[in-house]
Amino acid sequence: MKSQKKFIEGNEAVVDGAIAAGARFYAGYPISPSSEIAEGAARELPRYGGIYIQMEDEISSMAALLGASLAGVKSFTATSSPGFSLMQENLGLGIMSEIPAVIFNVQRSGPSTGAATKPAQADIMQARYGAHGDHSIIALSPSSVQDCYDLTITAFNLAEKYRTPVLFLSDEVIGHLRETVTETEPGPDQIFSRIQPDPDISQKDFRPYGYSSDSVVPMPAVGNRKLLMRTTGSTHDEKGEFSPNPQNIDRVTHYLTNKIEKNAEDITITRTYQLDDAEIAFITFGCSVRSTISAVDILRAEGVRAGMLQLVTIWPMPEKEIRAVLAKAGTVVVPEMNLGQLAGEIRKFNDYGCRILQANRTDGVLITPQQIINTLED
Amino acid sequence: MADYKDYMLFDKLPHTWCAGCGDGIVLQSIAAVFAEMELDKHDICLVSGIGCFGRVDDYLDINCMHVTHGRALPAATGIALANPALHVIVTMGDGDSVTIGGNHLIHCARRNIDLTAIIANNYNYGQTGGQYSGTTPTDSITSTSPYGHIEQEFDICRLAEAAGATYVARATAFNPVQMRKLIRGGIEHKGFSLIECMVQCPTHYGRYNRQGEAADMMKMMNARSIPAEKAKTMSAEELEGRIVTGVIVNKNREDYYTKYKRIIDAQRIREEGGSVNEN
Amino acid sequence: MKTEIVLCGVGGQGLISVGEIIGLAASLFEERLYATMTASYGSETRGTFTKTDVILSDQPIGYPNIDSPDVILCLAQVAYERYKDKFRDDTEVYYDTDMVIPAEGAKGKHFGYAFRTMSIETTGNTQAANTIALGVIIHHRHLLHKEAVMKAFAHRFAGRDQIIAINEKAFGLGLSLE
Incomplete structure (x- = not known):
């Protein structure tokens, strides 16, 4: 297993961690104090065959991220608190459509523009409740540059495993702190990629969503040769078709909460x-x-x-x-x-x-x- | 020979649209072009937004991503870049495309992302009861401009052209043959293509503005139509109130992915680790 | 063992670069030495007050900011003024005699050198003052092995042989000063 010692910023370690986790698509809009993540992604991704695109705002960044992920590519974006506000709309889309992605929020003070380059940890509630409607969310928070590398890999794994956007709540202090870090390339058993459907399943029997239990349903990439995929931010049935009947709305709401809350033991990390x-x-x-x-x-x-x-x-x-x-x-x-x-x-x-x-x-x-x-x- | 029905989900009919709505004509045109081109369903991904025409994916048996209001183009950008082999089709109304999502449209055109935007323009927000949009003509009556609309409307095709779109065309619901031809032209075009489809909304816009039944609105559309070639010879005054139809822009400019791929090819340091190209 | 080092002056003096060299040398080229570095600077890159906090420790480091430094390098009067009240009796204060007039009665052990002048004499410009100062600090207080610092130059400026040579020369000069 390759291991490398470095003396770098938290924001730089995030990029290394994302690439190690297999992320190959970044869409974002630069904002202090997260911009080093965008710059690192722009520099490094093409070297691994990946793509960086700078979108017109955070709303479109979040949308592009979900599109790329639906096409089968692990995707991420980085922002800071005001930009995170703009991402809430399509964060909700990712939750409802159950599309994995990782959102790095290098928190700064607010509300509004606030003191642009100063640290804060005031997005805890925005992370939990920023997207409207009942749902649950996964959010990790690093306290070191080492975490910025290791936990980034964990964040992608959780996103893929639970088929949901995962939040990474960093802050200006950790993002700009330089310190000793050991970057160990994860082995294949340390990388989780979304479950694929049974290769023998027919289109007729395939369901892109499942609400009968709290477990996560396999997710093929759009463009695969066998199964057509259908996702939507509207309340849908297991085929991914619009289904706004009361019974279905209720079970979808419970499912989106339970698939995370009932697996809390697997998701929670403490020290x-x-x-x-x-x-x-x-x-x-x-x-x-x-x-x-x-x-x-x-x-x-x-x-x-x-x-x-x-x-x-x-x-x-x-x-x-x-x-x-x-x-x-x-x-x-x-x-x-x-x-x-x-x-x-x-x-x-x-x-x-x-x-x-x-x-x-x-x-x-x-x-x-x-x-x-x-x-x-x- | 493929048939348009092969791409449709007939069990989802009857559709949600009002009697006389023009959206169904665009839906049938899209499915018919897929059939004409004999596209493999797995090679198509349709991205739709919110609004009457945002429901178009409900009736198509292809890959579909139904997203939030106005965000279909950026979501489609992600898909098109992550899998450049796909035919990415984006269906939007006038609200999605040039009102709430107007900023995304100009940037998508500017970047020349290889996808096809198909816009159904009915001059108002039909799904929510006929409020005005960014394309509602000045002086029109809508549910939110009861005293007459005071804003100037967008000309979607001119906006797209100015933003750098490399294929821009317009058709009306009166002429589905031309609509199919233009949609096919857009799908075959490499780069950002946009087809504006003028559709009637007899329930709201037509009723508020006393334009009669659907058939009357379609006849009026046709009477106002002027071919793009002929329009080039006409003055601004002569074009006032006319609908320019046909191919308005068709030019070559390298698309975003092709350019980015050159960066990847030059910078790539190793083969393992998965590539967006290998999907 | 923990050492808290503040590097301060004005933008453009290469203080962040010195911090990076110390951090790199400790992290990559010393056995079991942890380093943290935080920098603060004005929105203009050049000319305004800048400081870099570097902590070296044989244990993982908690709070990464420095209130009262063990070692401080001051390359500008404005920086010296900001810190002079935080010096302890045992604080080692390294300053540029061309740029800083020490306060009367200030605490700390003061070591003044004409870093800027020596840089001009050695390299033809002022850009090596920071590295000469680093050499002096390492000579007085054995925070890092000389070899580790040399390796850090080679790592940080890989492929830019001329810059590596200038840094090695300036660092060597600093090491030789009493």
Whole structure:
């Protein structure tokens, strides 16, 4: 297995990870602080026989991505928070049509243009609920350049496995951070590609969608020699034909939620740092993880039993792991670069009377270890 | 000899369109061209948007991607680049193509993506009750311009031509023979092709503007038609209110994928790892 | 063992490039040494305040920004002024005597060199001042092996032999200065 050490930015590692995962199509619209991903894709994709196209906006980028993926090519785009807002329309199309794709959102402060080059982690709710209508979503969040490579491969695998767009919630800090990374080329067993139909199946028996269970249905590429494929953003039956009857609308809604929520154990990734005996537990994600690790180190040096739960998967929310922390720790602190989007979710699970504190920062400067520690003294 | 019926899903009929609607004429023309060209269904992908004509994929037995309002062209761009061997057909109404999706149309034409856009222009949003669109003529009455429409309308073909489209043509529902010929010309053309099909909406636009029954509207369309060749000899005043039909633009310009493929061929560093060309 | 290094000056002085060289040398050419680097600069590329935070550690690095540096290189007065109150007694402050007048009573151990002048004398222009300074820092404080830095030049400027030669020469000059 080929392995290479590098000293690069998170945004550069994303491009390497996407290519390693087999992605060969990128459609996007440049926006700070994500543009290095577009530049890397433009430079690298043709070298692997892939295609980069710069679209007229994020709406069309998302549409082109889904078209290319339907034609059988693993596809991705990158944007930052304002562009992510524009992608919501066709993110919904991808969810409803069940077309895999990966969307990298290098979050910045907002609303609107905000402070264009400053970090934030304030798109948690937009990621979950930005596309209208009931659905579930998969979102991963990196806390290192290593994650930007490894988790990118995971993101493509999840997109292919669950036949759905997957979100990668990076942020300006991680996107522009340079650090030591080991890029290990994944073996064939570490790459998941969408399941193909039984080669003997006839057009008459083939169904591009399936709603009878929570499992995912095989997806042939448009243009294959045997089966015609039909996808739509309208509520459809198993043949992919428009079917707006109440019973069908209801089962499609449940299916799109269940295929992710009921597989949460397979999808959720968490990490711990000094958590085993922690009386004070931090629950955090993304760039705030870096500051929290340092805060734990400082507290431990002072004899305080502090530890951290890192949510690598943000959606579906790792409920089981969060509940275990809430049941055990006396105090939970939630550091995040927003006004408490994650803290609110954690409170939903607090059936244990745990004291929950927030460490928030919204001035476009990375939250510091000292600020996190100070929360405990308030 | 293939028949247009081979490309249709007859079990989905009767169709959703109102009695007298011109969309069915365009649907039949598209299926008839597939048959004429004897295209393998697996080699065609139709991308449709939202609106009356956005429902055209419901009745065709080919690969179909039905997308959001106005976004059919960018979705089709992804398909056409990921699999350049496909005949990518994009069906849109006047809302999809030049109103909500107008920006996508001009950029798709400018890039010269190898696909065929077939636009059914009925001057209004039929599916939602006859509101005005980007092609509604000035002074028209619609459900949202009850006192007369004050905006100037787009001429779809001139817009596409100005944006760099390499094949532009217009037909009316009165003349399906010409419509088929022009659609075939578009599919055979390498690069971005656009065929505007003028269709009547007797239910909304026709009723609001007292244009009579469907047949009356079609006859009026025909009376206003002027062949593109003849139009070239006429002044702007003489062309006022006329519908220029036939091939308006037909020129060669290398399409996006062909150009990009040269970059791939020059930059490619290794063979393994999957290629968009191998699909 | 963790060392926090701030490289600051104004845009165009090649400070980000020095940070990259340190990070590359540590990541690729040292045994088990982690590096992080964050840069901040104005929207103009040249002429405004710029700083690069580089952390080297034998353990994975958490918070990547630096508040109070162990080592700081100041190539402009504006940069020195921004940091002078954050120096500790043991902070090593390297500065360009052509560009910076140290504050009276400032904390830290100050080491002043005419990096800019030496660069002009050695290479004919000011562009090598950053690399001479890197040589001085590595000579005083053995953050990296000399060979690792040399390999980092070769890696970073692969195929541009003349640039590699200039950097090696400037770095060698820095190493030789007491």
